[in-house]
Amino acid sequence: MATLAAHDPIPTHWTEGNPTDDELAHIPGEGGWPVVGNTFKMLKDPHAFTRHMVDTYGRVYKNKAFGGWNIALIGADANELVLFDRNKNFSSEQGWGPVLDQLFPRGLMLIDFDHHRADRRALSIAFKPGPMRHYSGSLNRGIAKKVEDWGEGKMQFYPAIKTLTLDLAADSFIGIEWGPEADKINTAFIDMVQASVAPVRKPLPFTQMKRGVDGRKFLVDFFTAETHRRRAEGGGQDMFSQFATAEYEDGSLMPVDEVVDHMNFLMMAAHDTITSSATSLIWLLAKHPEWQEKLRQEIESVTGGVGSDGRPRDLAYEDMGKLELTEMAFKEALRMVPPVPSTPRRALREFEYGGYRIPAGSHVGINAFFVHHEEEHWENPWEFDPNHFTPDAVKARHKYAWVPFGGGAHMCLGLHFAYMQVKILMAQLLPRYEIALEQEPDWQPWPIPKPRDGLKISLRRI
Ligand code: HEM
Numbered sequence: 001m002a003t004l005a006a007h008d009p010i011p012t013h014w015t016e017g018n019p020t021d022d023e024l025a026h027i028p029g030e031g032g033w034p035v036v037g038n039t040f041k042m043l044k045d046p047h048a049f050t051r052h053m054v055d056t057y058g059r060v061y062k063n064k065a066f067g068g069w070n071i072a073l074i075g076a077d078a079n080e081l082v083l084f085d086r087n088k089n090f091s092s093e094q095g096w097g098p099v100l101d102q103l104f105p106r107g108l109m110l111i112d113f114d115h116h117r118a119d120r121r122a123l124s125i126a127f128k129p130g131p132m133r134h135y136s137g138s139l140n141r142g143i144a145k146k147v148e149d150w151g152e153g154k155m156q157f158y159p160a161i162k163t164l165t166l167d168l169a170a171d172s173f174i175g176i177e178w179g180p181e182a183d184k185i186n187t188a189f190i191d192m193v194q195a196s197v198a199p200v201r202k203p204l205p206f207t208q209m210k211r212g213v214d215g216r217k218f219l220v221d222f223f224t225a226e227t228h229r230r231r232a233e234g235g236g237q238d239m240f241s242q243f244a245t246a247e248y249e250d251g252s253l254m255p256v257d258e259v260v261d262h263m264n265f266l267m268m269a270a271h272d273t274i275t276s277s278a279t280s281l282i283w284l285l286a287k288h289p290e291w292q293e294k295l296r297q298e299i300e301s302v303t304g305g306v307g308s309d310g311r312p313r314d315l316a317y318e319d320m321g322k323l324e325l326t327e328m329a330f331k332e333a334l335r336m337v338p339p340v341p342s343t344p345r346r347a348l349r350e351f352e353y354g355g356y357r358i359p360a361g362s363h364v365g366i367n368a369f370f371v372h373h374e375e376e377h378w379e380n381p382w383e384f385d386p387n388h389f390t391p392d393a394v395k396a397r398h399k400y401a402w403v404p405f406g407g408g409a410h411m412c413l414g415l416h417f418a419y420m421q422v423k424i425l426m427a428q429l430l431p432r433y434e435i436a437l438e439q440e441p442d443w444q445p446w447p448i449p450k451p452r453d454g455l456k457i458s459l460r461r462i
Pocket of ligand 1: 092108109110120265266269270271273274277338339340343344403404405406407409410411412413414415417418
């Protein structure tokens with residue numbers, strides 16, 4: 001029987017200690033083709049694949065993909081078991097490691113337990129009200145300018161919000177102005193993110209992985225020099241400056257290389273997730289003009305509408321909580337198109353679930369998308385209805401039926417930043433324009449959902 005203790009050294013190879021076929025023989029499921037397993041079948045349509053597996057084998061099943069067995073644990077109870085992880089059975093580091101460790105080592109999702117708790121606590125300083133108020137100022141400024149520039153007419157929303165989110169990150173995450181330096185950082189960063197899901201995992205010449213590794217080197221050098229500089233000279237109110245001077249409970253500073261790794265990881269964790277969720281919200285509002293109008297009215301009643309310069313007023317940090325319908329609509333978009341559709345972990349010790357004994361060393365996964373569409377928890381789960389998130393509806397539902405930000409110790413650290421950016425985007429966009437859908441998008445569902453055609457919409461000035 002494979003055994004791994006919670007504090008054993010990190011395996012040098014992620015397949016070390018995997019359970020054998022015999023040890024998994026009692027778990028229903030299928031291995032698919034030799035070598036590739038079900039990888040291609042899954043990638044073709046991950047959600048249909050999960051549906052098929054649940055219908056055939058039940059809510060605990062095994063599946064061979066990406067070079068090994070994975071045990072799927074499906075349902076709100078499974079989400080709670082794995083995310084809340086009362087018994088510290090599940091390693092996030094060893095779940096995400098095979099995908100992320102090469103480019104984003106030691107990010108918060110790639111460390112566990114005591115080390116994770118200490119670092120997370122130190123980094124939380126960047127999400128306290130003072131810094132958040134500062135980010136809200138730079139988000140309002142940056143978004144107002146870009147949204148005004150978009151102007152009336154047809155556009156592809158996804159690439160536009162991706163560029164805007166990168167530019168905003170340069171300002172509020174790193175504290176540098178938009179321009180050539182920010183562009184260089186953005187390019188290195190995009191290379192790194194694309195490499196993290198590239199099929200070739202070795203940095204061979206001309207591969208995406210090589211570009212990613214080079215991008216990582218550039219960013220590591222940049223953040224290392226800047227951490228020293230900001231410690232010596234003092235930094236600004238941006239997120240990176242907060243990280244650079246973050247302290248542990250005993251008052252000591254975090255080692256510089258750890259600050260750098262956390263910063264790289266954070267930019268990755270923030271970028272495609274915000275881009276994806278802002279895009280799905282715009283898609284759904286374009287399809288539901290009645291909700292677009294409700295949000296517009298809510299925003300105008302909170303911000304006071306158009307100012308003396310003829311432009312919509314900014315959304316003040318203190319007013320974020322007042323946009324209740326906007327928040328419900330965003331939550332509904334996150335339900336229908338969760339940016340992180342499934343979450344991996346590795347079992348550090350044997351556990352029981354759903355009548356099965358799952359051996360230590362198993363790679364396990366939960367599935368937010370599936371649970372977000374189960375009739376057991378949601379009335380008309382395939383319909384856009386922000387009323388799924390009225391306070392009464394939320395109270396009556398299983399706490400782990402909606403998990404776009406995960407839960408437990410690794411719950412998204414930036415979720416309030418995400419709400420803030422999306423609310424400011426709505427506050428700058430909806431009072432300026434009516435949004436119409438030009439073409440129903442074809443969503444690429446994995447790894448982070450995006451519309452293959454970029455989401456074709458048109459804006460009409462109000
Ligand atoms: C709508 C946008 C976002 C979504 C849907 C999202 C989703 C998630 C999820 C599901 C996790 C947990 C993964 C796991 O348990 O394995 C996570 C973790 C994390 N997210 Fe987000 N995220 C978003 C935006 C952001 C932003 C804007 C930031 C930073 C400003 C951020 C920073 C992080 C960090 C640092 C972690 C790791 C936390 C830990 O391991 O303790 N995320 N996010």
